[in-house]
Amino acid sequence: MEELPHAMFPVFGTGAVVATVDPEGLDPAVATVRRVCEEFDAACSGFRTDSDVEKVNRCAGTWVAAGSLVLAALSEALRVAAATDGDVDPTVGSAVHRLGYDRDFAAVPADGPAVIGIEPVPGYARVRIDRQRRRARIPAGVRLDLGATAKALAADRAAAAAASAAGCGALVSLGGDVAVEGPPPAGGWEVGLADWHGDSAPGRSVRIRSGGLATSSTTVRSWRRGGDRVHHIVDPRTGRSALEVWRTVSVAAATCVDANAASTAAVIRGERAPAWLEELELPAMLVRTDGSIVRTAGWPAEVAA
Amino acid sequence: MASDPIATRDSGLRRVSRITRRAFAGALVLAGALSALAARELPGRTSPPVGHVARSHGGSSLLPPSEPGTAPGLQAPSGQGTGSAPLQPPVSAPVAGSGGGPIVSGGS
Numbered sequence: 008m009e010e011l012p013h014a015m016f017p018v019f020g021t022g023a024v025v026a027t028v029d030p031e032g033l034d035p036a037v038a039t040v041r042r043v044c045e046e047f048d049a050a051c052s053g054f055r056t057d058s059d060v061e062k063v064n065r066c067a068g069t070w071v072a073a074g075s076l077v078l079a080a081l082s083e084a085l086r087v088a089a090a091t092d093g094d095v096d097p098t099v100g101s102a103v104h105r106l107g108y109d110r111d112f113a114a115v116p117a118d119g120p121a122v123i124g125i126e127p128v129p130g131y132a133r134v135r136i137d138r139q140r141r142r143a144r145i146p147a148g149v150r151l152d153l154g155a156t157a158k159a160l161a162a163d164r165a166a167a168a169a170a171s172a173a174g175c176g177a178l179v180s181l182g183g184d185v186a187v188e189g190p191p192p193a194g195g196w197e198v199g200l201a202d203w204h205g206d207s208a209p210g211r212s213v214r215i216r217s218g219g220l221a222t223s224s225t226t227v228r229s230w231r232r233g234g235d236r237v238h239h240i241v242d243p244r245t246g247r248s249a250l251e252v253w254r255t256v257s258v259a260a261a262t263c264v265d266a267n268a269a270s271t272a273a274v275i276r277g278e279r280a281p282a283w284l285e286e287l288e289l290p291a292m293l294v295r296t297d298g299s300i301v302r303t304a305g306w307p308a309e310v311a312a
Numbered sequence: 313m314a315s316d317p318i319a320t321r322d323s324g325l326r327r328v329s330r331i332t333r334r335a336f337a338g339a340l341v342l343a344g345a346l347s348a349l350a351a352r353e354l355p356g357r358t359s360p361p362v363g364h365v366a367r368s369h370g371g372s373s374l375l376p377p378s379e380p381g382t383a384p385g386l387q388a389p390s391g392q393g394t395g396s397a398p399l400q401p402p403v404s405a406p407v408a409g410s411g412g413g414p415i416v417s418g419g420s
């Protein structure tokens with residue numbers, strides 16, 4: 008496929024890629040994506056003390072007024088939690104912090120003492136949203152982590168806004184969470200697949216024409232505590248990093264949010280993931296820790312190497 | 313002077329009727345007030361659809377039984393409106409690519 012005009016820039020402690028079908032549309036698309044990302048960062052970042060979600064976290068136990076964007080992200084997080092039967096739960100915030108991921112990942116110490124006080128997370132069912140009064144309440148002691156869902160939602164919204172601004176089809180990738188909007192290029196949008204989204208020679212790729220594509224990996228954001236390797240995908244039922252059955256799971260879905268939710272839930276579900284993805288008719292590629300691959304729901308078997 | 317038994321009976325019936333009407337009106341007012349209070353204190357409640365439970369993978373130990381008024385508010389602000397919709401597949405499945413390109417989906 009002919010390489011499309013694209014731009015890259017850092018965002019959310021990771022990297023963004025914006026591509027458009029029409030070269031003339033790239034600059035307005037990039038400007039739009041930057042604006043959307045800034046809005047999401049201000050609303051949903053767990054690493055900014057002035058973000059809306061941190062305001063909710065600080066006021067745990069009471070209703071607190073919140074901006075429309077953090078309410079939208081929280082609402083999506085609750086929907087995703089219900090749709091994954093609690094696998095992807097926004098109340099993992101304290102568990103993630105307890106494991107050591109309490110700051111931008113680049114600043115997380117590579118090693119540290121053993122983690123103590125691990126327990127199941129409180130559960131999304133205890134989070135409340137008051138739509139009419141634009142406020143939210145989480146129980147005392149609960150900490151929200153909207154990270155994954157908010158990033159995917161930002162990709163969906165940024166892609167829609169970018170396509171509108173550019174007047175043509177647009178693709179937005181935020182840290183490997185890909186959303187596309189508008190008429191695709193001939194043959195579709197080519198997306199490489201790798202453990203790490205910054206891999207310049209991924210080897211495998213697929214083409215998508217609409218919706219979203221996300222990959223969850225246990226190999227990238229990992230560190231050690233007490234000699235044990237831990238990673239950022241937390242199983243809400245244990246409060247620990249999910250067992251590593253799969254090193255990466257890539258899922259295509261109608262939106263990037265749904266793709267991200269499914270790929271994250273699949274990592275947590277382990278061996279039960281393929282049947283669940285088949286049931287939902289979600290095309291996916293699951294790579295085991297030994298490198299062997301399981302595909303579901305029409306994911307192409309033959310990918311070029 | 314002995315009272316007229318019929319007048320006494322009518323008077324008693326009128327008193328009972330007044331008391332019944334007032335009690336009924338009071339109950340209505342109380343029910344309305346309680347409803348308004350509940351609507352204000354327990355907004356946006358949504359019950360999960362039955363179909364979701366059927367699709368579950370054996371239940372979740374982390375989810376406590378719902379107490380009255382503690383279901384999560386799943387209604388989104390305007391523009392989202394996703395409720396508890398399940399994850400949706402793409403319009404069309406991906407097709408094999410040629411292996412390259414600047415856009416990579418991977419862990420971050």
